[in-house]
Amino acid sequence: MKTCKSSHLDSGLESDLQCRSVVKCGSERMENAAKRRLAANARERRRMQGLNTAFDRLRKVVPQWGQDKKLSKYETLQMALSYIMALTRILAEAERYSTEREWINLHREHFHPESYHQYMGQKVAPDTDSYAQLFSYHPEHFQIAN
DNA sequence: TAGGCCATCTGGTCCT
DNA sequence: AGGACCAGATGGCCTA
Secondary structure: OOHHHHHHHHHHHHHHHHHHHHHOOOOHHHHHHHHHHHHHHHHHHHHHHHHHHHHHHHHHHOOOOOOOOOOOHHHHHHHHHHHHHHHHHHHHHHHHOOOHHHHHHHHHHHOOHHHHHHHHOOOOOOOHHHHHHHOOOOHHHOOOOO
């Protein structure tokens, strides 16, 4: 988004560095300091890009309920927290209600009818993707944690 | 136009 | 010493 800003600043500093070296108007120490600053800026940019990549990956696995706008970073973290808590609760209940039928009866009202019928025609797949397909997520099922 | 969100720069601190 | 991490400042873009 801000690539032109940074490139302008960077190129400005770089040309300044060139100027200094050509005209010999600055000490070598200042040049080194400026170079280190530029390197630190680049590292920080890469670090933040890595962080944003991680946020994008998190957005992909967190429910969005058909929102056309992508979640902000804060919303993504809140949603991930709620999602993990909900899944944890589901797992705990699944352990408590040992048989499949008990567990299904407990959660029947949360199934989409088509999902439920689909489920009834097949075995439970233990992987989380199948769970995600099995359940229909609604915002009201997840309280935003404070 | 104000407010939210974001990218980037920067200086400070901590760690290796 | 240099890199990683963090928080504050700044300015751009977008939307209501």
